């Protein structure tokens with residue numbers, strides 16, 4: 001499906017009409033050249049704005065790697081490892097709740113759309129542990145800003161019920177605004193990067209979409 005307005009992709013440099021994505025479609029969601037979606041462009045924008053984060057000597061661990069982010073990050077640093085729970089999908093097979101890596105092994109961790117699938121308290125504690133002091137975890141998860149409290153419900157167990165209550169068959173909660181408290185509780189210092197204008201209209205971002213920049217204190 002054709003998009004509506006001309007946009008610019010901050011991952012690959014494409015300028016022109018994007019494509020719709022999802023059902024019902026979000027117009028102007030997908031770059032036709034590199035296939036980036038809104039969240040990928042939001043991350044690329046933050047990384048472009050903070051060029052000192054990815055330098056040649058930065059080590060990056062990328063959970064549940066999305067191809068467009070992988071390629072973008074790999075071009076900018078020499079030490080990049082992807083990781084996934086499922087064998088064959090990434091460089092490393094890792095369980096984010098029990099990461100089989102030494103303490104303080106990486107400078108940057110990218111973890112998009114994982115926390116809503118797992119025990120986030122365990123996962124966040126493990127991400128902190130494997131980051132070097134001063135290192136950054138770049139996190140994204142669906143959350144509802146207007147909910148003060150995360151929706152968890154132990155009665156919801158089947159895939160169909162999880163789809164109904166949590167938005168996807170394999171999601172185990174729906175975070176509220178207190179996702180920030182949960183990240184801080186693991187020991188992180190927290191900043192945020194929010195999709196605002198003029199970036200939303202220029203790059204085809206989702207209004208208000210947020211990336212959490214979680215720093216392990218030095």
Ligand SMILES: [Zn+2]
Nearest residue numbers: 009012031034
């Ligand atoms: Zn692109």
